[in-house]
Amino acid sequence: MTATQERPADVQAEIGRDRRRKEDQRLITGRTRWTDNLQLNGMLHLAMVRSPFPHATITNIETSAAKDTTNVVAVLTGKDFGEELGVCINAWPITPDQKTPAHSPMPADRVAFAGEIVAVVVARTAAEARDAAELVEVDYEELPAALELKAAAAADENGGAIAHPDLGTNKSALWVFDSGEAGTGGDVEEAIASARTDGIVIEREYRQQRLIPAFMEPRSVVVDPTGEQLTMWSATQIPHILRFALAATTGVPESKIRVIAPDVGGGFGGKLQATPEEWITWAVARRLGKPVKYTETRSESLISAHHGRDQWQKLTLAAQKDGTVTGLKVELLADLGAYVALVGGGVPVLGAFMFNSIYKFPAYHFACQTVLTNKTWTDAYRGAGRPEATFAIERIMDELAVEVGVDPLEVREKNWIKHEEFPFTTVAGLEYDTGNYEAATERAKEMFGYDDLRAEQKRRREANDPVQLGIGISTFTEMCGLAPSRVLGSLDYGAGGWESATIRMLATGKVEVVTGSSAHGQGHETAWSQIVADRLGVAFEDIEVLHGDTQVSAKGLDTYGSRSLTVGGEALVRAADKVIEKARPVAAHMLEASVDDLEFTGGRFSVRGTDQGVAIGEIATAVFAAHDLPDGMEPSLDSEATYDPVNFSFPHGTHLCAIEVDTETGALKIRKYVCCDDIGTIINPLIVAGQIHGGLVQGIAQALWEEAVYDENGTLVSGSFVDYLLPTAADTINFDIDHTTSPSTTNTLGTKGVGEAGTIASTPAVVNAVVDAIRHFGVTDIQMPCTPERVWKAVNGGTHGGTEDTEGAAMPHFDEAEPGNSSTEGAGA
Amino acid sequence: MTRISLTVDGEKVSDDIEARMLLVQYLREKVGKTGTVIGCDTSNCGACTVHLNGQSVKSCNVLAVQADGGEVATIEGLATNGELHPVQTAFRECHGLQCGFCTPGMIMQSIDLLANNPHPTEEEVRVGLEGNLCRCTGYHNIVRAVMYAAEHGSSDSVQSEGASA
Amino acid sequence: MIPVQFDYLAPTSVEEALAALVEHGDEAKILAGGQSLLPVLRLRLNAPELVIDLGKIDSLRGVRDEGDAIVIGAMTPHAQVQTDPLVAEHAAVLHEAVQHLADVQIRHRGTLGGALAHADPAGDMGAPALALDAQFVIAGSSGTRTVDAQDFFVDLFETAIGEDEILTEIRIPKHTGWGAHYEKFVRVAHQWPIVAVAATVRLDGDTIAEARIGLTNMGSTPLRARAVEDALAGQPATEDAVRAAAAHATEGTNPPSDLNGDADYRSHLAGVLTRRAVLAAIGR
Ligand SMILES: Cc1cc2nc3c(=O)[nH]c(=O)nc-3n(C[C@H](O)[C@@H](O)[C@@H](O)COP(=O)(O)OP(=O)(O)OC[C@H]3O[C@@H](n4cnc5c(N)ncnc54)[C@H](O)[C@@H]3O)c2cc1C
Ligand code: FES
Numbered sequence A: 001m002t003a004t005q006e007r008p009a010d011v012q013a014e015i016g017r018d019r020r021r022k023e024d025q026r027l028i029t030g031r032t033r034w035t036d037n038l039q040l041n042g043m044l045h046l047a048m049v050r051s052p053f054p055h056a057t058i059t060n061i062e063t064s065a066a067k068d069t070t071n072v073v074a075v076l077t078g079k080d081f082g083e084e085l086g087v088c089i090n091a092w093p094i095t096p097d098q099k100t101p102a103h104s105p106m107p108a109d110r111v112a113f114a115g116e117i118v119a120v121v122v123a124r125t126a127a128e129a130r131d132a133a134e135l136v137e138v139d140y141e142e143l144p145a146a147l148e149l150k151a152a153a154a155a156d157e158n159g160g161a162i163a164h165p166d167l168g169t170n171k172s173a174l175w176v177f178d179s180g181e182a183g184t185g186g187d188v189e190e191a192i193a194s195a196r197t198d199g200i201v202i203e204r205e206y207r208q209q210r211l212i213p214a215f216m217e218p219r220s221v222v223v224d225p226t227g228e229q230l231t232m233w234s235a236t237q238i239p240h241i242l243r244f245a246l247a248a249t250t251g252v253p254e255s256k257i258r259v260i261a262p263d264v265g266g267g268f269g270g271k272l273q274a275t276p277e278e279w280i281t282w283a284v285a286r287r288l289g290k291p292v293k294y295t296e297t298r299s300e301s302l303i304s305a306h307h308g309r310d311q312w313q314k315l316t317l318a319a320q321k322d323g324t325v326t327g328l329k330v331e332l333l334a335d336l337g338a339y340v341a342l343v344g345g346g347v348p349v350l351g352a353f354m355f356n357s358i359y360k361f362p363a364y365h366f367a368c369q370t371v372l373t374n375k376t377w378t379d380a381y382r383g384a385g386r387p388e389a390t391f392a393i394e395r396i397m398d399e400l401a402v403e404v405g406v407d408p409l410e411v412r413e414k415n416w417i418k419h420e421e422f423p424f425t426t427v428a429g430l431e432y433d434t435g436n437y438e439a440a441t442e443r444a445k446e447m448f449g450y451d452d453l454r455a456e457q458k459r460r461r462e463a464n465d466p467v468q469l470g471i472g473i474s475t476f477t478e479m480c481g482l483a484p485s486r487v488l489g490s491l492d493y494g495a496g497g498w499e500s501a502t503i504r505m506l507a508t509g510k511v512e513v514v515t516g517s518s519a520h521g522q523g524h525e526t527a528w529s530q531i532v533a534d535r536l537g538v539a540f541e542d543i544e545v546l547h548g549d550t551q552v553s554a555k556g557l558d559t560y561g562s563r564s565l566t567v568g569g570e571a572l573v574r575a576a577d578k579v580i581e582k583a584r585p586v587a588a589h590m591l592e593a594s595v596d597d598l599e600f601t602g603g604r605f606s607v608r609g610t611d612q613g614v615a616i617g618e619i620a621t622a623v624f625a626a627h628d629l630p631d632g633m634e635p636s637l638d639s640e641a642t643y644d645p646v647n648f649s650f651p652h653g654t655h656l657c658a659i660e661v662d663t664e665t666g667a668l669k670i671r672k673y674v675c676c677d678d679i680g681t682i683i684n685p686l687i688v689a690g691q692i693h694g695g696l697v698q699g700i701a702q703a704l705w706e707e708a709v710y711d712e713n714g715t716l717v718s719g720s721f722v723d724y725l726l727p728t729a730a731d732t733i734n735f736d737i738d739h740t741t742s743p744s745t746t747n748t749l750g751t752k753g754v755g756e757a758g759t760i761a762s763t764p765a766v767v768n769a770v771v772d773a774i775r776h777f778g779v780t781d782i783q784m785p786c787t788p789e790r791v792w793k794a795v796n797g798g799t800h801g802g803t804e805d806t807e808g809a810a811m812p813h814f815d816e817a818e819p820g821n822s823s824t825e826g827a828g829a
Numbered sequence B: 001m002t003r004i005s006l007t008v009d010g011e012k013v014s015d016d017i018e019a020r021m022l023l024v025q026y027l028r029e030k031v032g033k034t035g036t037v038i039g040c041d042t043s044n045c046g047a048c049t050v051h052l053n054g055q056s057v058k059s060c061n062v063l064a065v066q067a068d069g070g071e072v073a074t075i076e077g078l079a080t081n082g083e084l085h086p087v088q089t090a091f092r093e094c095h096g097l098q099c100g101f102c103t104p105g106m107i108m109q110s111i112d113l114l115a116n117n118p119h120p121t122e123e124e125v126r127v128g129l130e131g132n133l134c135r136c137t138g139y140h141n142i143v144r145a146v147m148y149a150a151e152h153g154s155s156d157s158v159q160s161e162g163a164s165a
Numbered sequence C: 001m002i003p004v005q006f007d008y009l010a011p012t013s014v015e016e017a018l019a020a021l022v023e024h025g026d027e028a029k030i031l032a033g034g035q036s037l038l039p040v041l042r043l044r045l046n047a048p049e050l051v052i053d054l055g056k057i058d059s060l061r062g063v064r065d066e067g068d069a070i071v072i073g074a075m076t077p078h079a080q081v082q083t084d085p086l087v088a089e090h091a092a093v094l095h096e097a098v099q100h101l102a103d104v105q106i107r108h109r110g111t112l113g114g115a116l117a118h119a120d121p122a123g124d125m126g127a128p129a130l131a132l133d134a135q136f137v138i139a140g141s142s143g144t145r146t147v148d149a150q151d152f153f154v155d156l157f158e159t160a161i162g163e164d165e166i167l168t169e170i171r172i173p174k175h176t177g178w179g180a181h182y183e184k185f186v187r188v189a190h191q192w193p194i195v196a197v198a199a200t201v202r203l204d205g206d207t208i209a210e211a212r213i214g215l216t217n218m219g220s221t222p223l224r225a226r227a228v229e230d231a232l233a234g235q236p237a238t239e240d241a242v243r244a245a246a247a248h249a250t251e252g253t254n255p256p257s258d259l260n261g262d263a264d265y266r267s268h269l270a271g272v273l274t275r276r277a278v279l280a281a282i283g284r
């Protein structure tokens, strides 16, 4: 009767099972659909002409030579477009008086960072477009550029360069939270004042260096304007948000727009953007009426796709002499780069709620000044605000431990929320539902062999071993599941935080699941299948998960902020429950029983106390035929649910890292890394492990290797993978990971989110380990990335050497020093 | 334009191409082998790794004309008669991929590695993959996958419990 | 990512290649393994009109024994240098160094001659070539000449090879039985060295009879650390002696500053790495 196999009641639960991923078969055989794979008939190709200067007036653009080239179809500049080009939007003005520079995808008069697009060449092949781009001559009049963050922030006072002269200042917005004013805690100035007379005050300034998300798939976009609907394929994390933004800014009705995110090769926040490249491709396709493709090179990606982090963090921590914290004051400077990006200034604001982390701080003050500079714009990068906050608090808790003279774990335990105190409302005003910091820490210590490593550290120190050992700790929490719409509204974010799911029961008993979150490596197809399989009692293999196309998945808010499972997963559960409720009367009708006598288990409605029953797949078939349904019943089991979370979720964990420091060279070697994370209920342990491993390496990479460095001319010198140092397999180690579980109480499945945990936790664990290894040399900080040079200088000259800025120069391995060969492709190739 | 003829995944192909065309562009744009991808412009990432005459190479760093008369093997030619190559199986079994963008290159390089060193240590695997970047996995499960493939030999294609096609 | 248009020629003999070079002058560019040239072209940092591929000239490939020297063809791929038994036996420090050059894929394509001709001061092949007193055989239309290692490297990306000449062979006097080590310092594995030291040492019992030290990335060309060599000669093969000698590593160097480290740091590294390289070469 039906193609669906009935699921025996004793079948293994899908949730918690280490299913191999459904998406892998295609990916391991090369049967992939990356945006750049697309070839459409008559498709034209774009090449961008980018500014080599960080700040300049465009005085003239000579395009005739390029236009005259064979197979070149058009050369367009900002002047050639009117409003149809649209604008790049900032969805989160963090204060009502935020200074937000106008952001054209292709400015006609002035560029504000090196790498900004000033002209676009359209040709029949990508090679011809690139050739012609070299022929476009742009005259610039250089303007003074605001480059270094602190100097830019002080430009009002010292008369320094202004990134956008029309705004008159580089200061974009000042966002403040004060627990005294909010009624969530006391007055921090009082706490500091009294700690100064009778306690401990620790003041530190930390640098969050600029990072580049560096997803492996360069961004690519194809626009086909030949249908009734204009279709955009884009390597994006946010097809739904893009569709909305295109409609809102280019005047094309939303109903005429279809956005598809096909296979997307990683994002990490870096593809959470409405980009100039997408807007330009859109405008060119509409102008020419032909399908158009643009794929960036890696060099272009590194200079023009948004960067992340880039903050100075000033912390003042007040505590009693025994290490009990009495107050925390945080003053941030955050570099927005040249524009306020989609989320932009909201990134540090997300961190505002996390500086107090797992601790019971009685008073808290947070102030963040966002600053415009003439560098690549910044926005979300894995963790977005929360890694920055976690880093600062976990670094300074170590300093407090040193001051008090106790083990860093002890000072943390003294201040953290005890497991019996949940739910707990923090000084930042969030309600943490569940958690057990004691349990996670106990388990992590056991896995790590904490006491043995401490003993070895002591031995090496006493023996004056050239190789010193350091142990770093990070007990972190984060807020996941962005986000309750009401909270977003109160923070002036431009959209909500709900997610949608649809379940379609097909006639053959197969199931289609449509999700509004848009995966790009996270394994939604597998995990979503597991959830639905359990909920509906259908086979894992019979479920197809569809996503990433606004025509299939009409509603959604996409994937970022570890929201897919906690928000999107809950929507899924609710849709499944609706399917069951719709099926119930049909089952009763088919079984000639009363609805009240039915129970639903293992995918089957059965009449209590009998062996009579009917499987949900059979019901789907009957509903399809619709020959004999209860009176008035709509012939469909399909259901949709849109879920708006009531709260964030709060995963947490304890991470321990042991690092060997070669004091002769400053070289670092990660010896051991363990973590015990509490991420609530685990749907698929294999996928969870993968998320943690990958997250850890990204966080470790911030601590040790990565930095976007500019020279004094505003050129990104780490503008290729030769100089922007991503680690390889040979630089990393195997990780020991485990979990404790205290399920979240704010969603049905009890999940908390895992996408960012590793990245958030690992950076401070690593830097704490490095500082711990060489603290006896008088070192109290090493600026990130902890390069061997900085470490060696710190060992030999105290902290000062470890906090020097990175030299703004790169080795030219490929540059054959042929003068006059400047490239328009990458500003600093 | 130069005429080149070569074998790609066992099939003979021939085209007139510009001398400047890179092997990876030739594979993707002319032969339709879009399984092989481009991740960088400085030959650091290894995403474009294929085998040329039996050796792993970064196909972004070879001109198509240099491959004239040669044999190229890509990710798309590995599975035979629907049966996965053991290294492909191992990547799925060990969750050695997330977004999958680095995967074609990782698998092609892993196969080269195992051909030269069928029973590598973990350290040898890590060093052998130093020319391939992955941003998703943190390498942990990639290394595990290569070790797994080594352990399970190259003859039998392991079908994992619960693996779905 | 797309080079400019160029013509392509794949001669089968050195004479043919030379003739093309003479004809096209500085509009022509030699292609060996392409592992540096192709990135240069893709980034459009150079725009030759003609690319002359040496890949079809079989005589330029391979390693042979010539009595007191081994001779390596310029087009011998790194991977072959790495596994060649003659190199391992008679030029151990080159054998050591080439394992650390780039990655497997690049070693499959890149060639010894190409790496030396490219003359990146951060390249891994220059210091071993210097340490081994290699000789460079350069062919031009008027014949062949031989250049000593210390005269070969002229400046950043500049060698003694003339515009219409081709490097054909690298002759390496046998250093049979010499201890050898290449100490390369990087932040991540796929990097060129921040600093590296090639050391090859002949022991006479417990005494260092002679030592040859090459430095990578301590100036605009690879350099010989002659002061260290002089200080080592005749010294006992002890850690103290080596430490004292290694202190001379920076004499005559002019290291660059960049985002991986400034000149001071590089100078410091050169000393430590020299000590370590020599100690490893003598098995201490
Ligand atoms: C990602 C990456 C990482 C790398 N890492 C390292 C590293 O760690 N250490 C290191 O040393 N190198 C490294 N390299 C560089 C590599 O070693 C190349 O420099 C080397 O392989 C060049 O040899 P080739 O045969 O490929 O030369 P090509 O690239 O073909 O040529 C290089 C230059 O030399 C000229 N040339 C070549 N052969 C001759 C000849 N016979 N006569 C005259 N001129 C000639 C060419 O015209 C060209 O200018 C790396 C390269 C890449 C892409
Ligand atoms: S694309 Fe070839 S190595 Fe990156």
Ligand code: FES
Residues within 6 Å of the ligand: A216, A265, A266, A521, B096, B097, B098, B099, B100, B101, B102, B103, B133, B134, B135, B136, B137
């Ligand atoms: S799986 Fe995404 S880059 Fe490796």
